[in-house]
Amino acid sequence: MTQTNTDKSVNELNVWFPDNKVKLTSGTEITLPKLSWGRESKALKIVLQIVNESTVLKELLQKDQFSPELLAFALPQLLEKFADKITDIMFILTGVEKQKIEDDFVTEDILLILGPFFRRLTSVVKGAANKVLVANEEKTPELLQTL
Numbered sequence: 001m002t003q004t005n006t007d008k009s010v011n012e013l014n015v016w017f018p019d020n021k022v023k024l025t026s027g028t029e030i031t032l033p034k035l036s037w038g039r040e041s042k043a044l045k046i047v048l049q050i051v052n053e054s055t056v057l058k059e060l061l062q063k064d065q066f067s068p069e070l071l072a073f074a075l076p077q078l079l080e081k082f083a084d085k086i087t088d089i090m091f092i093l094t095g096v097e098k099q100k101i102e103d104d105f106v107t108e109d110i111l112l113i114l115g116p117f118f119r120r121l122t123s124v125v126k127g128a129a130n131k132v133l134v135a136n137e138e139k140t141p142e143l144l145q146t147l
Helices: 005-014 037-053 055-062 068-081 083-094 098-104 107-146
Strands: 021-023 029-031
Touching: 037 055, 037 083, 037 107, 055 068, 068 083, 083 098, 083 107
Parallel strands: none
Antiparallel strands: 021 029
């Protein structure tokens, strides 16, 4: 059986980490809780707060050439200015207590977990937007006939 693009994108969205396990730079392995809509929406609210409060991110998002390199340039400022909010996101995504995140995690651990979360989020948004566009294209001839 061949896999359609829709099947492929759904599978890609369901994969976050194998067995939901992440090995931190300290060698400690943590098991991530299921990324439910409740957890994801809470994390997304904080992400949107960061975007709204960050001049640098707003500038980057307005550019047509937004890239990982530009984000890497802004990362030190984001980590410094929004450390508490990033810790909150990490708590939501990992279930690890905030104090433990602050004491035991390093920047590499944070990026290890946030990177796939943001890639997944981007894929979800792109996939949903494509479905809406396709659905609207299919309805357009019907709409034109009613005009």
